[in-house]
Amino acid sequence: MQQILWDRRLCLHLLDKIEVRTPKRVEVTRDGGPQYLTPEMVKHIKDVSGVSLDPIDPSQTPPPQKVELIEDGNTISVDGQTLRKPFVEKPTSGEDHNIIIYFPTEEGGGARKLFRKIGNKSSDYIKDLNVPRAITEPGSSYIYESFMQVDNAEDVKAYTVGPNYCHAETRKSPVVDGVVRRNTHGKELRYVTALGAEEKEMASRISTAFGQRVCGFDMLRASGKSYVIDVNGWSFVKDNDDYYDHCSNILKDLFIKEKMRKGGVTPPMPSPAPSDTDPFTRASNAFKDREQTQSGTNGVRTSINSIAGTTDSQPDDSSRRAPSGTVTPLLPPDSGLPSKTHSTLATPAIPPTPVDVTLPGISSAPPTQQSAVAEPPSEQASIAPEPPLPTHSWKLKGMVSVIRHADRTPKQKYKFTFHSEPFIALLKGHQEEVLLIGEAALGSVVQAVDLAYEQGIEDRAKLRSLRNVLVKKGSWPGTKIQIKPMFRKKKTEEPVISEELVAMTEEKKDITEEAGDSSREDKSHQGPKRQDSLSGVTMSKFTAAEERLVLDKLQLIVKWGGEPTHSARYQSQELGENMRNDLMLLNRDILDEVHVFSSSERRVTTSAQIWAASFLGKKDIPEDFITIRKDLLDDSNAAKDEMDKVKKKLKGLLRKGNERPAQFTWPENMPEPSEVQTRVVQLMNFHRRVMDHNYKKLQSGAVTSLNAISNPSTEKLSGENSSSSIASSLSQANTLNQIQSRWCCGEDAELFRERWEKLFQEFCDGEKVDPSKISELYDTMKFDALHNRQFLEWVYTPPNHMLDEYTAAGASSVPGGSNGTKDGKSKESEDGKTSDDKSDKSHHHSPEGSDKVDAGSRSASVKKLFRRRSFLNNLRHFNEEAPPEQYFRLYKGTKQTASTADAHNEPLQELYRLAKVLFDFICPQEYGISDSEKLEIGLLTSLPLLKEIVQDLEEMQASDDAKSFFYFTKESHIYTLLNCIIEGGVETKIKRSTIPELDYLSQICFELYEAEMKSGDGSSPHDAPTFTYSIRITISPGCHVFDPLHVQLDSRHCIGCAPRRSLTPHADWLQVIKTLRAKFNQVKLPKTFLAVNLSDAFTFEDLERQGSDSDVLEMKTASSRGITEQPKSPEDEGSETLATGAGEVMIS
DSSP: OGGGGGBHHHHHHHHHHTTOOOOOEEEEOOSOSOTTOOHHHHHHHHHHHOOOOOOOOGGGOOOOSOEEEETTTTEEEETTEEEESSEEEEESBTTOOOEEEEOOGGGTOOEEEEEEEETTEEEEEETTOOSOHHHHSTTOOEEEEEOOOOGGGEEEEEEEESTTOEEEEEEEOTTSSSBOOBOTTSOBOEEEEOOOHHHHHHHHHHHHHTTOSEEEEEEEEETTEEEEEEEEESOOOSSOHHHHHHHHHHHHHHHHHHHHHHHOOOOOOOOOOTTTSOHHHHHHHHHHHHHHHHSOSSOOOOOHHHHHTTGGGSOOGGGGOOOSSOSSOOOOTTOOOOOOSSOOSOOOOOOOOOGGGSOTTOOOOOOOOOOOOOOOOHHHHHHSOOOOOOOOOOEEEEEEEEEEOOOBOOEEEEEEEEOSHHHHGGGTTOSSOEEEESHHHHHHHHHHHHHHHHHTOSOHHHHHHHHHHHHHHTTSTTOEEEEEEEEEOOTTTOTTHHHHHHHTTSTTOOOOOHHHHHHHHHTGGGOOOGGGGGGGOBOOHHHHHHHTOEEEEEEEEEEEEOOBOHHHHHHHHHHHHHHHHHHHHHOGGGGGSEEEEEOSSHHHHHHHHHHHHHHTTOSOOOTTSEEEOHHHHSOOOTTHHHHHHHHHHHHHHTSTTOOOOTTSOOOTTOOOHHHHHHHHHHHHHHHHHHHHHHHTTSOHHHHHHHHHHHOTTTTTTTTOOOOOOHHHHHHHHHHHHHHOSOOOTTOOHHHHHHHHHHHHHHHHSSSSOOHHHHHHHHHHHHHHHHHSHHHHHHHTOOOHHHHHHHTOTTOOSOTTOSSOOSSOOOTTOSSOOHHHHHHHHHHHSOSSGGGOOOHHHHHHHHHHHTOHHHHHHHHHHHHHHOHHHHHTTOOOOOOOOTTTSOGGGHHHHHHHHHHHHHHHHHGGGGGOSSHHHHHHHHHHHHHHHHHHHHHHHHHHHHOSSOEEEEEEEOHHHHHHHHHHHHHTTOOOSSOGGGOOOOOTTOEEEEEEEEEEEOOOTTSOTTSOOEEEEEEEEEEEOOSOOSOGGGOOOOTTOOOOOOOOEESSOOEEHHHHHHHHHTTTTSSOOOSOOSOEEOHHHHHHHHHHHHHHOOOOOOTTTOOTTTOOOOOOOHHHHTOOOOOTTTTOOBOO
């Protein structure tokens, strides 16, 4: 019957026979008709479907005499049979998908070619194609169908499972514009639709007549009627639980009826319809029933102490390696297992991989596999035969999961260094990092800025920049300031240190020392010393006290952004629902006792609250359900000095001539990191010009006007005022709406430009690029690709003359010409900014020895490494070959061929991919380059969390009840916890390089499994059962997509969460616990490692001032010289004295 589908004429003929409506058609048959309708096939069709057809003899089917276009080319005539345009031309072969739709002249003429989806395209419009192929190809056969004006511009895809069930979905018709809408997993975006009674009858007839119980067909709805246009045969629905629930119930009923027919068994209760009962509840109930029949429920769990005595008798992990993909496996009786040396109990096989390998949203479990178990040792076999394997199963006893927060806006920050008394007073006598949040606390910083500006004791340009940032961003939720005191040795003890400290006052300081790096590596066995970092400067008050250091200056960091987006809600809800569904299958009792902990940051607590409600299946959760644990999950500065040393080394690795470590993630055939960074800088200069050009298309003064209206005091210190009109702002807003009508996450075109201008300044105007800025660039590009796609592509679409520079024939990668300059600008640059000239000069006259190369040789090198054809081809292969995406089944985006890709988007895509390559190179290494550094920084940062996890695992093992613990935190704790596991000695299944970026909602899960130990034949049935335990660690990269520029999203902008995969094999739980505990004493944590939050102190001062006089601080309207009151001195607070007269503070 499958052969019927190979010829469209035969398929349509059978549809006519069973009275299923099809569009009007004419056929041009020149090959003698369907070759498959032989007498044998006719008999088979009659037997299967009861439909009588006449066999076709090709010799008796003459070709048409006359095929022509009439009525000015708007109607096709085949031996007098006519069909007017628009009509659809289809090849007779069902395997040929080159379909063309021809339009009449009154609709503009031309044709639209349909083809199998290539990337995001499924059709192309061709203006000059008007003559059908039946005329231009005299020997070919075609079918011409009337083109249906369908409802809502949608097709209907229907899927039958037997004659009594049909699932239907609508999709965007490919004839509209040829653009395919896709979901976050790369599947075509479809919506479930209900079928009418007539449509259900059509589906039943098709399933029966074509002999395809599982059958897909295409249908059009037009003018209140439904038309079938194609039958596809064997096909399934993608990513729809309801469809598969129906399938499973249909199969179940078939199996039961067949069993009854053969064995005469009493029929059970009928299966409920999927809409009557939650499918996961049914599956979970069935799972629990099996568990109750296999093992008693009143067993005694073995405590830690009793298990410890039998640890040595556990078989080697290699002899009982876990299979994957089964929920409740039962090993066959002939499977061999090594017996314990000191025990007569048979050790059960290590539990298999649960449903975590399924894709998000799919609840069906993968097929069961048999365990691969090693044969017992020969000496043991000679002593006594192996007892038969008892029937038992492993069950998930509990889970401890550490989860990163969901999607957020880009984090942004400015760093400043100050040394004067107004800023030192902000410490309130504290000698460690302090945190200022809230209007009162930020207002005190504005006061300090104003005071320092009046006294002239700091760089006024820096003060103006800081004040502008505070005025503009101070009222935003999440804006905060970190003040970090920096200590150094006394000048009398180390006179040469002053030069280094002077150099470090620059905003973009470079603190790398190549010789020092190698010497410290040689002395690594002596143990780390905090004071070694930062060229003799430390931020640790404990090191300062030990070494009798003095306060040198302050590092002040203003941070804003990082707020949860609207897609964070959908991501958190989806993850909570998926994890709930998994646990309902594995052990629903885990849901009875759930503990959720979170850090104190808004984006983390928001993710935890939304996830918890979804996970528990509730609309709301109590306010006190989530416990805030700052000591475990907030930012820790315990490893600050060690991380500073690592960042210094990373800067060196990005310099030309420095060899990158082999263990670093780096694609094959990719130029060295220094050259890639050079290319990124060139592309940033190119895109800076493109953005400036496109913004000039808008009303030039409106952007500045809009900013000035919303922030009237932005330029108070400089005395500049804006005089643009509100009308021009409204005009510009209307223009922007035509580009991107909907903005989310509090964004607009001005904030978009502000973020990118900050990046351009950091990449293009400085002498060197700070590696930390790579993360900011990648973060911003990823955010805009998902949330501001239309505007991103518009603002970075180069005009033709700039694109010609980018794609110059045989050119180097330098977009502005072949001069090899850093900014990549040609001599006829449009804006000609002096900062770019300075950037160009600094690029060729770098003070670093490794950069002192001839400009001509560097240009030639860059040309050679980044020739268009070779380099960009490597980037495209990089998209296909990445092993992390294969293991974690990440969606890579849709591929575009050379014929369909837009050349104007190529510079932007190149910039993203290079930023991604550098990000993967730098970001994981910020937490340690060598294995020892990774472990040290990991323990200093996440040791409290690791101890809590171990305690939770022990509590779950000793408890009679199942339970779960969930910790929501930030990126730093995810990476450092992973380093503690990998470098801590726990055996892993995958290499570190296989793990991709740990994106939003990434998870590290510790799963504890339990199995009852069955006794041999000599045991008494009244003996209390004993249990054994296993731990498996799984990991998910979270809501990660390989290339967000190629993902088509709906208005939710939501990337789904990747499934968890095994990081470690199943291992004896006590061995894992011992391995982790062995690292607890490897580092010594400082007494305090969290920033001191002084927000309440400044709020109290603010209230006191309001009580004494009515001079209330108003950040957005206060004059730069009108605020003169200083914060209370440390002496007034009764705290430790800070001797600031000489710029020093003695720590005793």
